[in-house]
Each structure stands twice: as C-alpha cells, then as structure tokens.
Amino acid sequence: MRLARRRFLQLAAGAAGVPAFSKLTRAQAYPAHPIRVIVGYTPGGSADLTARLMGQWLSERLGQSFVIENRPGGGTNIATEAALRSPPDGYTLLLAAPANAINATLYNKLNFDFLRDSEPVAGLIRFPNVVVVHPSVPVKSIPELIAYAKANPGKLNMASSGNGSTIHMSGELFKMLTGTNMVHVPYRGGAPALTDLLAGQVHVMFDNIPTCAEHVKSGKLRGLAVTSTTRSEVLPDLPTVADFLPGYEASAWYGISVPKNTPADIIDRLNKETNAVLAAPAAKERFAELGAFLLSGSAADFGKLLADETEKWGKVVRFAGVKVD
Incomplete structure (x- = not known):
C-alpha cells in the first residue's frame, strides 16, 4: 500500500509540473x-x-x-x-x-x-506628419494658415492619400480644433497626392515626413510645422503644430x-x-x-x-x- 501511495504522489507531482x-x-x-x-x-x-x-x-x-x-x-x-x-x-x-x-x-x-x-x-x-503647402499659398506659419483658411472658407484644397488615412485624419483633426473649412481631396495613395501638390493642383497636405522631407528641404514645398509634440530631427527648423494649437498631435x-x-x-x-x-x-x-x-x-x-x-x-x-x- 505504501508503494502504491508513493507512486501515486510521484505521478501527481509530475502532472502538476506539466503545464509550466x-x-x-x-x-x-x-x-x-x-x-x-x-x-x-x-x-x-x-x-x-x-x-x-x-x-x-x-x-x-x-x-x-x-x-x-x-x-x-x-x-x-x-x-x-x-x-x-x-x-x-x-x-x-x-x-x-x-x-x-x-x-x-x-x-x-x-x-x-x-x-x-x-x-x-x-x-x-x-x-509625425508635416504640414506642407504649395509655395503659391501665401502662408508661412500655422497661425497664418489658420487665418487664411478662416478668411477664405472652402478655397483651400487639402490633399490626402485616401479617406481615413493618417494624412487625411491629421488634416481633419486640425480642422476640428481650428474651426477651419478646407476641402478634402482624397487620392488613391500618397504618391499621386504629392505629385498634384508639387504641381499646385492642390494647396495643403499633412504628409508623412519620410515622403516629403526632401521636397521641403529643396524649397519645392513650404513646410509649416510637424504634427508630433516634439520637433523632428529630419526637419529640425520646423516648429510643432502644438506650439500654436495646444492639444494637437497626429502621427x-x-x-x-x-x-x-x-x-x-x-x-x-x-x-x-x-x-x-x-x-x-x-x-x-x-x-x-x-x-x-x-x-x-x-x-x-x-x-x-x-x-x-x-x-x-x-x-x-x-x-x-x-x-x-
């Protein structure tokens, strides 16, 4: 009986350790x-x-x-x-x-x-994304963009890579917090949207930094601010949108x-x-x-x-x- 009981306890102890x-x-x-x-x-x-x-x-x-x-x-x-x-x-x-x-x-x-x-x-x-405008748009800062958009409701076209994209939503958050009216123009991807922005067919874009940083550096586009809460090392001279619009963050x-x-x-x-x-x-x-x-x-x-x-x-x-x- 002792042997059987001992064997049972050994098996029970072994089974308890199986899951671990x-x-x-x-x-x-x-x-x-x-x-x-x-x-x-x-x-x-x-x-x-x-x-x-x-x-x-x-x-x-x-x-x-x-x-x-x-x-x-x-x-x-x-x-x-x-x-x-x-x-x-x-x-x-x-x-x-x-x-x-x-x-x-x-x-x-x-x-x-x-x-x-x-x-x-x-x-x-x-x-982060970066707020960029075509050089023909007469603004050089976020406060100027807000003022211009409010003075010209519905006249600025805001390009994006498609409905619901981060580029689109970054712009919609900006519109929501500023009360501005910019017309959303969705594209089938970021590349064609950026192409039309460079050509001046649209005016504003909240584009991904990796995509448009070189265009900002070359002066083909005017960068206004980045959408993160801290500056970007890629475009260190640009302020953040939150510097002028507390609570704004999109990335x-x-x-x-x-x-x-x-x-x-x-x-x-x-x-x-x-x-x-x-x-x-x-x-x-x-x-x-x-x-x-x-x-x-x-x-x-x-x-x-x-x-x-x-x-x-x-x-x-x-x-x-x-x-x-």
Whole structure:
C-alpha cells in the first residue's frame, strides 16, 4: 500500500509540473519554422520598409526567416482579417498601423473587431506628419494658415492619400480644433497626392515626413510645422503644430499584433526580442534616418496605445462625417 501511495504522489507531482514545463518547452522551441508578417500596404512604402527591417533583424535573433506578405486593399482590412483569422500559434504576425484604429469607426461593417480579436505584442516606431503647402499659398506659419483658411472658407484644397488615412485624419483633426473649412481631396495613395501638390493642383497636405522631407528641404514645398509634440530631427527648423494649437498631435505608428488566444509565452518571447532589436544601434540609426521615434515597451503598453488611438480617431471620424461601406 505504501508503494502504491508513493507512486501515486510521484505521478501527481509530475502532472502538476506539466503545464509550466510545456510552456517553457514551447517558448524555447519557438519558432520552429518561418514566420510570416502580413502588411496591408504595397511594397516600397514606410509600412513595408518597417516590416522588412524588423523581419531581417528578428530573423537574425530567432534563427528563422520572416516572410513579408503584402496584402493591400480595403483600407488594410483585407490584410487585417487574413491575419486575425490565422491560427493563433505565433507564426502569423500583423504589422498593425493607425488604419486599424481609424477603421473601427470609419467602416460601417467589418468582419472583425480589431481590439477584441487581436493581441498586442509590441510597438515599433512612431513618426509625425508635416504640414506642407504649395509655395503659391501665401502662408508661412500655422497661425497664418489658420487665418487664411478662416478668411477664405472652402478655397483651400487639402490633399490626402485616401479617406481615413493618417494624412487625411491629421488634416481633419486640425480642422476640428481650428474651426477651419478646407476641402478634402482624397487620392488613391500618397504618391499621386504629392505629385498634384508639387504641381499646385492642390494647396495643403499633412504628409508623412519620410515622403516629403526632401521636397521641403529643396524649397519645392513650404513646410509649416510637424504634427508630433516634439520637433523632428529630419526637419529640425520646423516648429510643432502644438506650439500654436495646444492639444494637437497626429502621427503614424507601427507595431506588431497577433490573433487572439496566441499563447502568452510566445507573445512574451516576441516582445522581448522586438525590444532587443529596437535597443540595438542599427535600428536606432536606421529609424532616426526616417524621422521616427522608437516605441518599444511591453505588450500592455502597445495595447494601451491601440485603445487610445481608436478612441481618439473615432472622435475625429465622427466629426468629419466620413463613412466607408
């Protein structure tokens, strides 16, 4: 009887240790094969570049390939749904972007709820837009832009890369806080919008810094201010919009999300390795060249950013009265 009881206690003790051992083994074994990163944008843009840089650096740390899969279309909703419907095993990552926060209010019907159906892993970078005007527009500062727009309601055309884009929403937030009336002109992407701005076909744009910084430096466009709360090292002479309009902040950001129910130990591993990459000099230098600020931090930190941005841009979308079916 004593032997049987002793054996039972040994087996019970062993069974109690299985869950912890399994988690440890899984975390150590992960990743066992290549990981795909789904990006809701075309190749060549800032989102694609960010995903490829992070994929390369994470591959070096984790010893597996990171395959970048571009799935543009539907305002990033096609890519987001594909990622969230994937098995929650850590082998499908989504490059999360402001569109995920904006679309929650912008679209009447989505097949997913991003905050409900995803798990945050880590923030990557954040970079501001820059308020630029064609040189023919007679303004040289944010106060002058506000005054001119109020004196000429509906006469300034504000270009964007499309309804609900960060470029569009940056402008709508500006209009909301200043009470100005600029006519929104959406394009199918930032490149054609910028082309028309350079040609003087439109007047104002809240463009991404990596895209238009060289045009500002060359004088082809007039930069008025950056949309972050601090100045940009890429355009250090420009003030911030918030210097003249307290409470204004608009920026693009990228991070990593995974499908709901992805094991916590895998999320922890990805978060740890991502933060290690962002702490490395190579990442700091490369992203600084793009005018980006590093985010890093815990998964919970990125989750808070997602929730805050969803609430913030929801208010702007409702103010602008923009809806996409």
